[in-house]
Amino acid sequence: MSDLPGVAESGQFIYENADHIRIIDAGLNKCAEDMSSQIMSGDLDLKSMFVKTDVHPQKADESGIDWVVFADTLNFSFWMQESEPQYLVTYRGTTYNGYLALCAAINKSLDSGVELTKPEFFKSISEERLNELLMGDGGVPIPLLADRVKCLHEVGTVLCDKYGGKFTNLMAQCDNSAVKLLQMVLDNFTCFRDVSEFKDKTVSIHKRAQILVADLWCLFEGTGQGSFSDIHSLTMFADYRVPQSLQHYGVFQYDKELLDFLMKDEVMLNGHKYEVEIRGCSIHAVELLTAKIRKILDDKKCDAVVNSILVDQYLWGYRRKHAEEMKKFPFHKVRSIYY
Numbered sequence: 266m267s268d269l270p271g272v273a274e275s276g277q278f279i280y281e282n283a284d285h286i287r288i289i290d291a292g293l294n295k296c297a298e299d300m301s302s303q304i305m306s307g308d309l310d311l312k313s314m315f316v317k318t319d320v321h322p323q324k325a326d327e328s329g330i331d332w333v334v335f336a337d338t339l340n341f342s343f344w345m346q347e348s349e350p351q352y353l354v355t356y357r358g359t360t361y362n363g364y365l366a367l368c369a370a371i372n373k374s375l376d377s378g379v380e381l382t383k384p385e386f387f388k389s390i391s392e393e394r395l396n397e398l399l400m401g402d403g404g405v406p407i408p409l410l411a412d413r414v415k416c417l418h419e420v421g422t423v424l425c426d427k428y429g430g431k432f433t434n435l436m437a438q439c440d441n442s443a444v445k446l447l448q449m450v451l452d453n454f455t456c457f458r459d460v461s462e463f464k465d466k467t468v469s470i471h472k473r474a475q476i477l478v479a480d481l482w483c484l485f486e487g488t489g490q491g492s493f494s495d496i497h498s499l500t501m502f503a504d505y506r507v508p509q510s511l512q513h514y515g516v517f518q519y520d521k522e523l524l525d526f527l528m529k530d531e532v533m534l535n536g537h538k539y540e541v542e543i544r545g546c547s548i549h550a551v552e553l554l555t556a557k558i559r560k561i562l563d564d565k566k567c568d569a570v571v572n573s574i575l576v577d578q579y580l581w582g583y584r585r586k587h588a589e590e591m592k593k594f595p596f597h598k599v600r601s602i603y604y
Contacts, residue, residue, distance in 0.1 A: 273549075276547075276549035276552060278466065279541060279546060280550075283545070284542070285542055286523065292511075293550070293553055301561040304558070304567070305565060320368035325484050325489065330432050333477070337476055338473075340473055342601060344363070345408070350403060351405065352407055353402045353405070354369040355402055367407065383430070385425060387418075390418075420456065436481070441492050444495050446481075447471070447475060451471065459472050459474065463542070470541075473604065475499050479502075496574070500551065503548050504604045505599070506596065509591045513583075513591065516554070528595055535599050535603065537599070539597060555572060
């Protein structure tokens with residue numbers, strides 16, 4: 266996998282050869298200035314990434330690592346058509362949707378005494394058992410159940426066969442490098458290899474693999490096993506929600522052909538030219554945003570740390586915060602294990 270172009274390089278190639286998306290400077294400037302002002306005021310900072318929600322592990326220990334690895338192995342495709350029953354999970358009085366619903370389901374299982382996140386347990390879990398443990402409210406099953414079982418079997422088997430059933434043993438070999446850990450994840454687990462073909466070139470996107478590394482960094486709050494000095498080498502995590510925020514800020518301009526297709530609300534196949542273009546352009550846009558924000562802060566003599574992970578988190582949260590308003594911006598729909 267190491268002979269493939271990196272994610273940032275892939276994003277730039279996709280944008281430079283895009284047919285349907287333009288990145289607008291005025292929108293970039295608006296978003297960069299908005300984020301910069303929040304960073305300088307203290308409303309947005311790197312430490313906010315380390316604030317753990319009620320459904321995330323609170324301790325940076327082996328069980329916390331197990332939790333993160335399990336969750337990110339299954340961190341894909343939670344969306345439902347509006348006409349369909351939604352995947353929701355209620356945990357300790359709060360109802361969660363999307364990725365957080367998965368987190369809640371994991372915790373409900375752990376609270377009941379099931380060692381769900383142990384590789385020795387999930388490497389051979391049955392589809393029926395996983396369905397039972399991750400079942401949503403009202404009997405709504407999690408999407409792509411069979412694919413999730415396959416991913417767990419692969420990850421669990423590799424960890425048990427090569428690393429004594431412990432991801433921490435794999436981490437011990439990465440020399441506290443985010444880039445090296447990312448490569449080890451890609452080399453060991455095929456279900457994390459998120460690549461596509463675009464204009465006769467193989468491009469790397471690696472959403473879940475990068476999120477796994479970033480989540481471990483967050484779990485350890487950038488210390489100890491998670492003290493990755495090169496964490497800034499990671500890009501944003503290309504999904505189907507951040508592009509809505511980029512449209513809202515005027516960063517993205519879609520042409521009529523792409524907009525007309527998205528308005529049909531059809532499900533694309535993974536690897537569709539529109540999908541790859543949207544994801545790749547999102548990566549490049551966030552790289553440009555990050556550079557602009559750094560320049561603004563540097564000019565203002567503000568030494569706050571900024572990276573593409575922080576920008577991605579802001580844009581992802583911005584979409585959730587303005588969910589109703591975002592409905593006017595169409596997003597691409599793909600059933601895939603990659604996001």
